[in-house]
Amino acid sequence: MKADLIIAGAGPAGLFAAVQAAANNKYKKILILEKNSSAGKKLLISGSGQCNLTHGGDISQFFDHYGENYNFLMGALYTFDNQKLMQFFEDRGIKFREVRGGKIFPESNQASDILNVLLKEIKNRNIDIIYNSEVRRVKQQNEYFEVQTAAETYISNYFLLTVGGKSFPKTGSTGDGFQIARSLGHKIIEPRPALAPVVIKNYKFKMLSGISLRVKEISLWRNNELLKSWKDDLLLTHQGLSGPGIINYSRYMEKGDIIKIKLLNYSKEELENNLIKKIEREGRLNLLNLLIKYPLAQRLIEKILDIADIDGSQNAAHLRKEERREIIDLFSSLEFEIKSLADFNRSMVTKGGIDLSEINPQTMESRITNNLFAAGEVLDIDGDTGGYNLQATFATAFMAGSELSKRL
Structure with missing residues (x-):
């Protein structure tokens, strides 16, 4: 079968890029090959099924939320920002709400509403999606791409890779795109889980699972050297x-x-002075009852005393100097050694992917292989939670689709 454009992957990047590519090309043949039996499986579970589409605020505030690769996204995000993304869906009947912290969700809280808009646009533009068609191999033959699935071989002038990364493999994101890109000459930055919880070595807080700590100072250390520090909320898990x-x-x-x-x-020093004054004023209290006056969960304080092997039932006035300093050390710097990051089954996105130095950020075209494009999570881009990843997906898809619209 011959097509003008073949897109691998019917997730948000593939669907949205197809819509843009077809905007002024209603007679061109655009074909989407999807390995699953339906489109947008990962989109449907985003935001716990509610679809945190993007984030509020000015787009200039987004760049701090993409790690070290934010520069690559600057053109795409300024060209197709959060307001334009929301406007696209608002023009098609979707209303949005903004929740605490600036997260943007459809008012219905249904990710399926976002997917249905995309699928309706696909249908209106006569774009074909062939399901249960995993792309197994792609070769460039002269000016054409030869795209092979288990059942068919397709020929296309242009090829767009939007099959995602490796997170949530049950949705079909199993790293296929990395193999395809590598076969077409691209370097792949090693994929690893991102937006993932961490498993802690010799973890002592299993029974405190569910306790949240609001706006705490957190620091990351490697070989006794400080790598980074920040303030944010965190959660104790099992x-x-x-x-x-x-x-x-x-x-x-x-x-x-x-x-x-x-x-x-x-x-x-401040904590020691504060604790000494508390003991001077209320030393007749038992130690636990004195410590719970600090804004921490009682069960957490009890566990810290247990770890320090300090009797919380003793009168606070009887606390020895070395015990006081042990409490201060634990309150000031509670340490956890990382055993591992959660695997791809529990990570929200993939860090790594196609090396960004090999992709034109203005068009999403390969600098290695002419007429090859890539968008979405298959690229080495990962953002914070809060809608940043879907915004990057739609923005890169817009850039690819817009350029393909000119070429077709």
């Missing part, structure tokens, strides 16, 4: 640590790194 303060920074984390959490907003 295996380790999660929450935005962990998953948004998991791109920087490795096995063996140390995470230190400052539980209270005091320096060590």
